[in-house]
Amino acid sequence: MQPTSSMNEEFLKKWQMGLQIFRPSIDNTSVHERKKAIKLSADVAMASLRKGTTCWSRALIEKTATEDNFLVRQMLSGIKAETLINKKLPKKTVCHRKIVRRSKKILRRKSKSASEEAAAKAKRLVKRRTQGLRNVVPGGELMSNDVLLLQETLDYIVSLQTQVNVMRSIVDAAEAEIER
């Protein structure tokens, strides 16, 4: 599962539109504000690729809107994604209904064999690692279901790779162009 050429192209188009919208305000601001606008537009472009269908993308748009609501709304309008403006994060933790719900078993207190103890220890370690994922994936804290968390993680990675690939291509090409 890797970013596709069409994903790269679509991200680039949305990102350029975002930069055009930001340009008037960018020209008159500090370096810090400029950098912030560039990163913010890249994040909105990345999140909008999913058209509100994933939890991480809705969480990311909400986060960027918190940082600069006016510019985010302008950009979403510019790339014809106004519907994402009102996409609220679910108050409940369920983002996908198709996921099979997993009932929690009551822990039985009994002595375990060595292999059972090892398996239980591995399970506890995996649980701690999934908590780490919740911290790095936007909206991760809202996903109570481990299956959903992993699905969203995979999708988020592909989208991040798209963002980085395109940004790197532009930066490298622009720097080479300047040195010409």
Next chain:
Amino acid sequence: MSSSRRSRQASSSSRISDDQITDLISKLRQSIPEIRQNRRSNTVSASKVLQETCNYIRNLNKEADDLSDRLTQLLESIDPNSPQAAVIRSLING
């Protein structure tokens, strides 16, 4: 918070869920370069895969942040209507 009645299929749905998690972790293995390049990637534990995934995501975010810094200095060069934009577009599709 009310507790839901235990379903008779609890064990089977739990098994389905575990299978899904195993499958998803396998996909993560293939998505993380540090793991994928390892000849023995099949033997990497689920816990290790998840840890490497966290590191990878943090690294990608850091790289995007660094690229934003570099681009800030080059902002004038990025004109969507310029020949440079056409060069960049061809680079991405090439």
